[in-house]
Amino acid sequence: MTHDELADILNTKADQYNRPSFIERDPISIPHRFTQKQDIEIMGFWAAVLAWGQRPVILRKASELVELMDGAPYDFIRNHQETDLKRFLAFKHRTFNATDALYFLHFFHRYYQQNDSLEDAFLPETTPHPSAEQALIVFHDRFCCDPYFPDRTRKHIATPARNSSCKRLLMFLRWMVRRDDRGVDFGLWTRLQPAQLVMPIDVHVNRVARKLGLLTRQVGKSAQPDWKAALELTGVLRQFDPADPVRYDFALFGLGVEGEM
Numbered sequence: 001m002t003h004d005e006l007a008d009i010l011n012t013k014a015d016q017y018n019r020p021s022f023i024e025r026d027p028i029s030i031p032h033r034f035t036q037k038q039d040i041e042i043m044g045f046w047a048a049v050l051a052w053g054q055r056p057v058i059l060r061k062a063s064e065l066v067e068l069m070d071g072a073p074y075d076f077i078r079n080h081q082e083t084d085l086k087r088f089l090a091f092k093h094r095t096f097n098a099t100d101a102l103y104f105l106h107f108f109h110r111y112y113q114q115n116d117s118l119e120d121a122f123l124p125e126t127t128p129h130p131s132a133e134q135a136l137i138v139f140h141d142r143f144c145c146d147p148y149f150p151d152r153t154r155k156h157i158a159t160p161a162r163n164s165s166c167k168r169l170l171m172f173l174r175w176m177v178r179r180d181d182r183g184v185d186f187g188l189w190t191r192l193q194p195a196q197l198v199m200p201i202d203v204h205v206n207r208v209a210r211k212l213g214l215l216t217r218q219v220g221k222s223a224q225p226d227w228k229a230a231l232e233l234t235g236v237l238r239q240f241d242p243a244d245p246v247r248y249d250f251a252l253f254g255l256g257v258e259g260e261m
Helices: 003-017 037-049 055-068 073-079 082-090 098-112 118-122 132-144 151-156 167-177 203-211 227-238 245-257
Strands: none
Touching: 003 245, 037 055, 037 073, 037 098, 037 118, 037 167, 073 098, 082 098, 098 151, 118 132, 118 167, 132 167, 167 245, 203 227, 203 245, 227 245
């Protein structure tokens, strides 16, 4: 397939799936329930972290979290009482359990007492416009440095420093950073730029990208894409759109999940 033929496929499919009809069945529908920036950040982050497994289950468990926070995540984070936390003791999604949920609440409560936006947690103090790699490493270190941090929770916060593909956190960054007039991604953050984003590689994106010859990196026995694979795919996609390579997430994911390839 020629470069122009690939560009035509990717642009056509990105346009097809990057529209409001995409939202309803996707985890991004959870933060789309809200209009306040902090609510969108909190539930966007949480929905992204929980986004593995079947999409109906992901949506159900993320909705359960919203209900546990009385439908107002930011207000609950700021003003809950210790007794309110008991309701989270039964929460579980795959390997994410009550210990993890309680630490997330603790982190958000402490963080939003001092900061207006979660974007600041991804920004190095000396680099106002970091790469996605720098941003993810900085966030991981800040999230995990609390003296109350339970070590079991570390597996839910990926980092390029461990060569993880960081697919869920990269998806969250796409939601917060990408901005266009299509109504899917939020574009709330301005100090990270769309050109700096890295592709989140889930099972659908991985399969379609390899079939189209966009990703060739060989992986180990686990067959799981790593950070280097994410960088390779992003580098190829920048040839088609240097300013916004991750918009092709819509094309590759859509082609995979809808069974077109």
